[in-house]
Structure formats: C-alpha cells, structure tokens
Amino acid sequence: NAGVTQTPKFRILKIGQSMTLQCTQDMNHNYMYWYRQDPGMGLKLIYYSVGAGITDKGEVPNGYNVSRSTTEDFPLRLELAAPSQTSVYFCASSYSTSGAVDTQYFGPGTRLTVL
C-alpha cells in the first residue's frame, strides 16, 4: 500500500492564482482530512470528509474548497491565493466507526508559497 499520497510536493503561486492540491489514499478509509501547518505551530483542520459526497468545514476553511467524489480522492482547491495561505498542507485519512478511536494516517505534505 502506498498509504496517503499528495501532489505536488512544492509549489510557488502568485497572489490571485488558483490551484488544486491532490490527495489520494489506497487504504479504503472513509474519513479524510486537510490540515495546514504554519511555522512553529501545530496543525489546524481546514476541511474533512466522512465519506464520498460528504464534506464539512474545520477550524480554518476560508479561502479553500473541497470535494469528495470517490472514496480515494480528496482534492483541496485554492481559488484566489493569498500570502496568508503560505503553509505546509497535509492530507490525512482514517477508518472511523462509531465509538472507536481511529488513527489518522498522514501524507508527506505539500509546501505552498504565495508571493
């Protein structure tokens, strides 16, 4: 199993440009997440999905959009890039059942710089 894969690894955007960060998992997990990690800070949840066709906002959703058309893929869209979105973005997945404490598995991250 490849686990959670993310592309690209690095990207530089100009202010106002748009891009999509790709995330794929091959573990048949129902839950998927997007986090951002700012320097010296912990990770903050942007969006999450509990299954195909279902998404919900996390702590810091402004400026981002997501979709979940398949179990495997959970892309993150930035429509109008701003310098405040310079960060490292991590995708994660987990298999959650009612009452269980699930473990989240993380991808290697995408380092995004907006200039």
Add this chain to the structure above:
Amino acid sequence: GDSVTQMEGPVTLSEEAFLTINCTYTATGYPSLFWYVQYPGEGLQLLLKATKADDKGSNKGFEATYRKETTSFHLEKGSVQVSDSAVYFCALKIQGAQKLVFGQGTRLTINP
C-alpha cells in the same frame, strides 16, 4: 476550548541521554491522547496513543502515560538515538469530534 501545550523547543541532547517532552491539555470532553512524530521531509506518523486515564502508550522505546489528575501526557525515552531526531507533536481527540487538536510541536535533535 480544547487545547494542547507542549514544552518549547528546540531540544538538543546527546546520544543515550534520557528524554522527556512535556505535554498538558485542556479538554471540554473526554479525550484520547496521541504523540505523532515528523521526520525531516516526511508527514506525521503516529508514535503512540492512550484512550483512557492511566493507560500507557508505548512504541520504539518511547512511553507516555495518560494522567487525568494532572491533565498531562508527557513523552519519555530512556536512551535516545540520533535517529530519534524529529519534530514531536502531542495531540488530543474528543470522543465524537472529527479533528485532532495539536500542540505546536517540539523539535528534537540528538547529537552523536
């Protein structure tokens, strides 16, 4: 709200030294507690976890005990190695909630 506070880094130790990284939490519900490790250039990996008070999580020589009375989950290792150099994150998850709440991370460097 829910929060996690870790000891400030960076932490630099010599090989075979004893390691403690402090972690305390504030939670509105009943949390599960986690330590994640991030090696250079990689994503986060689960190191260990504990789901109820007095549980001890352990893995790769690391240990942490869920202390409800002191709201703590300190990470310890008796003899560190150069390969343990990484950033360590303490996190909590409230039962029924979707997100992990992370501390700010502690960068650990082990010198030979």
